[in-house]
Amino acid sequence: MLAYIRLEIVRILRDPAYVIMGFVMPVTMYLLFTNLGVTGADRVSAAVYVMVSMAAFGAIGSAFNNGTGIAEDRTAGWLRMLRTTPLAPARVVTGKAVTGMLVVLPAICGVSLAGALLNGVRLQAWQWASIVPLLWVGSLPFILLALAFGYFFSGQTATVLNIAANLGLAVVGGLWMPVEGFPAWMRTLSGWTPSFGYADLPRRVAFGQAPDAGTALILAGWLVAFGVLALYAYRRAGRLA
Amino acid sequence: MTSTTSTTGTTGTAHAAGTGKGAGTAGTAVSLGDLTKHFGAVRAVDGLSLDIPVGQTVALLGRNGAGKSTTIGLLLGLLTPTSGSVRVLGGAPEAAIRAGRLAAMPQEGGLVPRTTVGELVGFVSRTYRAPLPVPEVLATAGLEELAGRRVERLSGGQAQRLRFALALAGDPELILLDEPTAALDVRARREFWESMRAFAARGRTVLFSTHYLEEADEYADRVVVIDKGRVAADGTSREIKRLVSLTTVSVTADPGQAARLERLPGVTSARARDGRVHLRTRDGDATVTALAGMGAVRDIEVAPAALEDAFIALTEVDA
Numbered sequence: 001m002l003a004y005i006r007l008e009i010v011r012i013l014r015d016p017a018y019v020i021m022g023f024v025m026p027v028t029m030y031l032l033f034t035n036l037g038v039t040g041a042d043r044v045s046a047a048v049y050v051m052v053s054m055a056a057f058g059a060i061g062s063a064f065n066n067g068t069g070i071a072e073d074r075t076a077g078w079l080r081m082l083r084t085t086p087l088a089p090a091r092v093v094t095g096k097a098v099t100g101m102l103v104v105l106p107a108i109c110g111v112s113l114a115g116a117l118l119n120g121v122r123l124q125a126w127q128w129a130s131i132v133p134l135l136w137v138g139s140l141p142f143i144l145l146a147l148a149f150g151y152f153f154s155g156q157t158a159t160v161l162n163i164a165a166n167l168g169l170a171v172v173g174g175l176w177m178p179v180e181g182f183p184a185w186m187r188t189l190s191g192w193t194p195s196f197g198y199a200d201l202p203r204r205v206a207f208g209q210a211p212d213a214g215t216a217l218i219l220a221g222w223l224v225a226f227g228v229l230a231l232y233a234y235r236r237a238g239r240l241a
Numbered sequence: 242m243t244s245t246t247s248t249t250g251t252t253g254t255a256h257a258a259g260t261g262k263g264a265g266t267a268g269t270a271v272s273l274g275d276l277t278k279h280f281g282a283v284r285a286v287d288g289l290s291l292d293i294p295v296g297q298t299v300a301l302l303g304r305n306g307a308g309k310s311t312t313i314g315l316l317l318g319l320l321t322p323t324s325g326s327v328r329v330l331g332g333a334p335e336a337a338i339r340a341g342r343l344a345a346m347p348q349e350g351g352l353v354p355r356t357t358v359g360e361l362v363g364f365v366s367r368t369y370r371a372p373l374p375v376p377e378v379l380a381t382a383g384l385e386e387l388a389g390r391r392v393e394r395l396s397g398g399q400a401q402r403l404r405f406a407l408a409l410a411g412d413p414e415l416i417l418l419d420e421p422t423a424a425l426d427v428r429a430r431r432e433f434w435e436s437m438r439a440f441a442a443r444g445r446t447v448l449f450s451t452h453y454l455e456e457a458d459e460y461a462d463r464v465v466v467i468d469k470g471r472v473a474a475d476g477t478s479r480e481i482k483r484l485v486s487l488t489t490v491s492v493t494a495d496p497g498q499a500a501r502l503e504r505l506p507g508v509t510s511a512r513a514r515d516g517r518v519h520l521r522t523r524d525g526d527a528t529v530t531a532l533a534g535m536g537a538v539r540d541i542e543v544a545p546a547a548l549e550d551a552f553i554a555l556t557e558v559d560a
Contacts, residue, residue: 003367007360014355077350084317085368086341086411 004087004095005102012103018065023106026058030111034119048123048206051115052131053175056199058107059139060169064162066100067146071158074150074237093147093234100143101136108135127205134202134211138219141194142169144226151233169195191215194222269331270295270415270446271316276325277470278311285311287470289325293448293463295414298441300461301450302552308470309450310348313419316448317345330415337415341369345417346408349424352392352400359388362406369411381436382406398429405433409440416440418449422456434460454552466555473555481555482545488525489544492537494518505531 012018033054034047073079082092112132115121123131149161170176172186173195179187190196197219201211271293278286286308293299303309314320315327318334329337337343352361362379366372379385382402387395395403401424408416418437422430438460441447451457457464458478466474466481474481482488494502496513503511507524517540522528525543532538 003364007356007364010360011353011355073353076353077347078353080319081347081351081407083319084338084343084345084347085365086339086370087368088339 001087001091001095001098004092005099008095008099009102012066012069012099015065018062018103021065022058022062022103023110026054026061026107027110027114029057030054030114031118044120045207047115047119047121049178049203051111051119051121052135052199052203052206055108055111055135056138056173056195056202057170057175058111059104059135060142060175060195060198061166062104062107063100063139063142064146064149064166066096066103067143067148067150068158068162070096070147070150071153071155075155079237089234093230096147097140097143100146101140104136104139104143108132108139123206127208130205131202134205135198138198138201141219141223141226142198144223144230145194148226148230148233151230151237169193172196173199175199192218194219194226197222268295269293270297270329271448272326272328273312273316274326274328276312276315276327277323278308278315278320279323284470286315286322289467289471291465291472291475293446295446296444297462298447298460299449299463299465300457301448301465301467302452302454302457303450303467303473304452307467309467310419311470312467313345313417313448313450316417317343341371341411342414343417344408344411344413344415346404346419346421348419348421351404351407352395354391354393356392357388358384358390358392358395358403358406361392361403362388362410365407366410371412372410373412375410378406378410381409381439383432383436397424398426401425401429402433402436405436413445415446415448418447420450420452422451422453430456466552468555481552483523488522488528489519489542490522490525490528490532491517491519491542491544492532493539494537498537502532502537 030050033050034043038046070079079092083089109132112128116123116128145165146162149158149165152158153161172190173193174182174190175195179190179196182190197215200215201219204211269292271291273289273291276286276289277284289308289312301309301312311320315322316329316334318327318338327334330342334343356364359375359379362384363375366375366378372378373381376385379388382405384399384402384406387399387403390399392400392403401421405418405421408418421437422433425433434456437447437449449456449461461478464474464476464478464481465472492502493516494513496516496518499511499513499518502508502518502520505520505522506527507522508520508528509523510521512519520528525545529538529541529543532541
């Protein structure tokens with residue numbers, strides 16, 4: 001399985017779409033959003049607030065890129081090929097999920113480093129030590145949702161869904177603009193999305209607050225739901241491959 | 242079954258007369274018992290029984306849509322049979338794959354972009370417990386020069402050689418090749434078969450599907466003709482040609498002689514045309530000897546049967 005993960009990592013690093021969407025774009029957007037037209041005291045809190053948002057946005061993008069690649073793999077006959085090697089199918093899925101956990105790291109670390117080194121974000125060591133792992137572990141529901149898309153749909157459909165889900169979750173979850181500016185109904189809706197919870201937990205830590213248990217529960221719920229969905233999609237794809 | 246011709250000749254091996262009920266003895270690489278696979282109303286495989294002893298190189302010969310790829314899909318456990326049994330190396334296909342004893346070369350696809358030839362072979366190799374050394378695999382498939390090349394930049398022939406390399410990387414006991422040379426030119430095809438022969442020479446069992454008759458003729462110990470999802474004929478290519486009596490012997494002779502010549506050993510039909518008599522025979526040697534004995538050898542021409550003719554004759558029986 002390690003050999004498989006290594007192969008997948010090599011493949012994804014050679015994918016320009018991944019390098020741009022999973023690293024260059026979140027870091028660039030972060031620096032733009034926090035340095036253009038933001039001044040004074042706002043600038044400091046914006047640097048922290050948007051850092052978490054863009055790290056989350058980049059990680060979600062990378063997670064989707066990883067998962068929907070499965071659809072292309074199937075079209076290319078790669079999944080069929082894997083099934084004729086001794087590698088057990090369950091290990092292929094596990095390997096793909098582990099790959100997902102690795103490919104979200106450049107966005108999370110890149111944006112965090114840009115915050116600390118370029119935007120002057122100063123946090124306590126324990127805050128960094130909580131934020132980064134929270135962003136990392138919290139990406140798991142999205143990795144699983146993307147796996148489900150990859151197993152359910154064909155290459156093109158998966159790509160379209162990838163973009164739609166990525167942007168939809170970013171906007172509604174308040175990653176691009178704070179939910180405080182949303183109309184009330186949209187704020188309620190936002191509270192239930194996995195992307196809101198994903199960013200809200202580390203953001204509260206960054207601002208010295210305790211994470212909200214309800215939000216954590218909602219994110220955990222999505223984790224279970226997407227996990228079941230991914231498992232079902234994988235089983236179904238196995239029957240059809 | 243009256244229209245199905247079948248022999249059990251297997252070039253000196255005593256195995257193949259099995260009943261095809263999934264006996265799975267140690268010496269049997271493949272055992273298909275009354276196998277069927279239906280896709281809706283389409284009977285892709287329709288009562289196919291076949292036993293292949295270890296060490297044989299067998300061609301699965303049939304036209305497009307005859308059921309070759311479906312049979313290979315069933316042998317790999319990628320498809321579930323509608324009925325009947327599939328046993329590979331004494332067990333289920335999945336078990337043989339997990340144990341690294343069965344590998345396959347797909348007709349197309351199976352190569353992922355953004356990898357190099359060396360990386361892909363190295364990866365597949367590592368999924369096996371006792372693989373061949375990667376350099377040896379690359380050499381056998383003629384890919385040494387291409388180890389660093391990206392998969393998406395390979396020509397059709399190079400991609401096909403890579404698929405072959407991936408299939409043999411784990412040193413499997415049984416290898417299934419689905420129309421392995423479909424995309425290759427004549428030279429690449431010859432090179433491919435040389436690699437394959439080197440592999441088979443190590444006592445491995447090879448089953449390949451093809452609709453190139455000359456390939457079946459030249460490279461297989463045994464030819465299994467498949468038509469409409471079942472075995473239409475089974476034997477060495479020689480036996481299959483004989484089965485349909487297709488050697489043609491022609492001599493210059495008076496048309497009146499035709500009836501007499503038709504009674505010669507081996508002859509199944511005689512036809513007079515343009516001052517010559519054309520004889521179709523099951524046994525060219527016996528016919529020619531007899532012609533010589535009666536002093537009738539005048540401008541003799543012997544045309545050995547093309548397997549292609551045999552193939553057409555066999556698969557049109559039911560048409």
